[in-house]
Amino acid sequence: MDFLLSGITSITIPQLVMYFVGFLLIYLAVNKGYEPSLLLPMGFGAILVNLPMSGVVDQILPGIGNTHGIIQWLFESGIEASEALPLLLFIGIGAMIDFGPLLSNPIMMLFGAAAQFGIFLTISVAVLLGFELSDAASIGIIGAADGPTSILVSQILKSNYIGPIAVAAYSYMALVPLVQPFAIKLVTTKKERQIRMPYNPVSVSKRIRILFPIAVSMIAGFVAPQSVSLVGFLMFGNLLRECGVLHSLSDAAQNILANLITLLLGITISFSMRAEAFVTWQTLVILVLGLFAFVFDTIGGVMFAKFINLFRKNKINPMIGAAGISAFPMSARVVQKMSIKEDPTNHLLMHAIGANVSGQIASVLAGGIVLNLLTTLL
Template structure:
C-alpha cells in the first residue's frame, strides 16, 4: 500500500502548480483555440514531466539503474544537441507563405523591420532586471513574435529559461487578438484608423517568385551568417512552393511535415517546464518582459507608418504597421477586423498580409543578428 501511495505523497506544491499551468494551456487550446497545435501538447507535456518519478524524463531507479525518458531524449536530440525540430519547422512555414502581396508592395519590407522594436526594448529591460546578456537576448527574442525563432535563439545561446521563453512566445502569439488592438489604440486616433486604402497589386512573375527565396538567402547569409539556418530553411520551403515542379513535396511540407514537427516540438519543449526550473520569480519576470516586447513591436510598426505618412500624399492606414510582426496570419486578420469595425467596407487585408509576411522574414533575420552580436561580445 505504501508503494502505491509513494507517488501521491511525494508531489510538491510546485508540481501541483505546473499541473494547473498545463490544464490552463490545454483549456486555451481547446476552448479558445489559441495556437492549439502547440499549446495542447505543451500543456499535456507540462503535466507529464511533473509527475513524481515520471518515466518521460531520465531517472535512476533502485535495482534497475539509469532509465531513459522519451521527452528528455527528444529534447536532447531534437533541440539541445542539434536545434533540428525548430529549424525543420521553418521548411513547413516557408511552404505555407505566399510572398506575392509583399513582392507587389516592396515598401512593406520596412514594416517588418520596424515591428521588431520590441526585441531591443525587451533586451534592455531584461538586462536592467538583472539577467545576463545571453539570457536577456534570449528573452528579448520573444518580441520576434515567432515561437520557433525564440526556441532556437535561446537554445543556441544556452539560456536556462528556454521553457519560460517558449511559453511566453507562444502564449502571446495566441493572444495577438487581445494584445494588438490595445497597443494600436494607444498610439492612433479614430481618424487614422479609418484611413481607406485601395489594393492595387502589381504583377509578380513566376521568375520573381522563384528568385526571391534564393536572393534573400544569399543576401542574409552575407549580412548575418548566424541566421542562415533560420532564413535558409524558411526560403527553401518557399522555393518548394513556388518552383511548380514539386507540388507533392510542397504539400507534404505544409501539412505532414509541419504538423508532425509542431506536435513533437510542443511536447518536447515541455521538458523545460519541470517545476524546479519553471516555478520561479524569474518566470513571471519573463512573462512580463514578453508582454512589453509584443506591445512595443506593435507600437514600433504603427509609429513607423505614421512617420511615412508625413512624406506621402497617399496615406497609409497606420494599423498596417502593426501587422509587421511575425505572427502570421493572425496579426493581418486582427488588423483587418479592426479596420472593418472602424469603417465597414475598408478592406486592408492584403496590405496587412504584405507587412505580416515581411515580419516573418524580419523576425528570423533579427534572431540571427542577435545571436551574432551576443556571441561576438562574449
C-alpha cells in the same frame, strides 16, 4: 504498498503549480482555441514531466535503476543537440507563405523591420533588471511572436529559461487578437484607423518568385551569418512552393511535415517546464517582459507608419505597421477586422499580409542579428 504510494507522497508544491499550468494551457487550447496545436501538447507535456517517477525524463527509479525518458531524449536530440525540430518547422512555414503581396508592394518590407523595435528595447530592459545578456536576448525575441525562433535563439544561447520563453512566445502568438487591438488603439486616432488604401497589386512573375527566396537567403548569409539556418529553411520551404515542379513535396511540407513537427515540438519543449526550472520569480518577470516586447513591437510598427506618412501624399493606414510582427496570418487578420469595424468598406487585408510576411522574414533576421552580436560580445 509503500512503492505504490511513493509517487503521491513525492509530489511537491512546485509540481502542483505545474499541474495547474498544464491544465491552464490545455484549457486555453481546447476551450478558447488559442494555438491548440502547440498549447495542448505543451500543457500535457508539462503534466507528464512533473509526475514523480514518471519515466518520461531521465530518473533513478526504486527497484529499476536508471531510466532514459523519451521526452528528455527528444529534447536533447531534437532541440539541444541540433535545433532540428524548430528548424524543420520553418520549412513547413515557408511553404505556406505567399510572398506575392510583399513583392508587389516592397515598401511593406520596412514595416517588418520597424516592428522588431520591441525586441531590442526589451533586451535592454532585461539587462537592467539583472538578467545575463544571453538570457536577456532570448527574452527579447519573444516580441517577434515567433515561437520557433524564440526556442532556437534561447537554445543556441544556452539560456536558463527556455521553458518560460517558449510558453510566453506561443501564448502571446495565441493572444494576438486580444493584445494587438489594445496596442494599436493606444497610439492611433479613429481618423487614422479609417485611412483607405486601395489595393492595386503589381503582377509578380514566376521568375521573381523563385529568385526571391534564393536572394533573401544569400543576403542573410552575408549580413547576419547566424541567421542562415533560420532564414534558409524558411526560404527553402517557400522555394518548394514557388518552383512549380514539386507540388507533392510542397503539400507535404505544408501539412504532414508542419503538423508532425508541431506535435513533437510542443511536447518536447515541455522538458524545460519541469517544476524546479519553471516555478521561479524569473518566470513571472519573463512573462511580463515578453508581453512588453510584443506590445512595443506592435507600437514600433504603427509609429513607423505614422512617421512615413509625414512624407507621403498617399497616406498609409498606420494599423498596417502592426502587422509587421511575425504572427502570420493572425496579425493581418486583426488589422483587417479592425479596419472593417472602423469602416465596413475599407479592406486592408492584402496590405496587412504584405507587412505580415515581411515580419516573418524580419523576425528570423532579428534572431540571427542578435546571435551574431552576442557571438561577437561573448
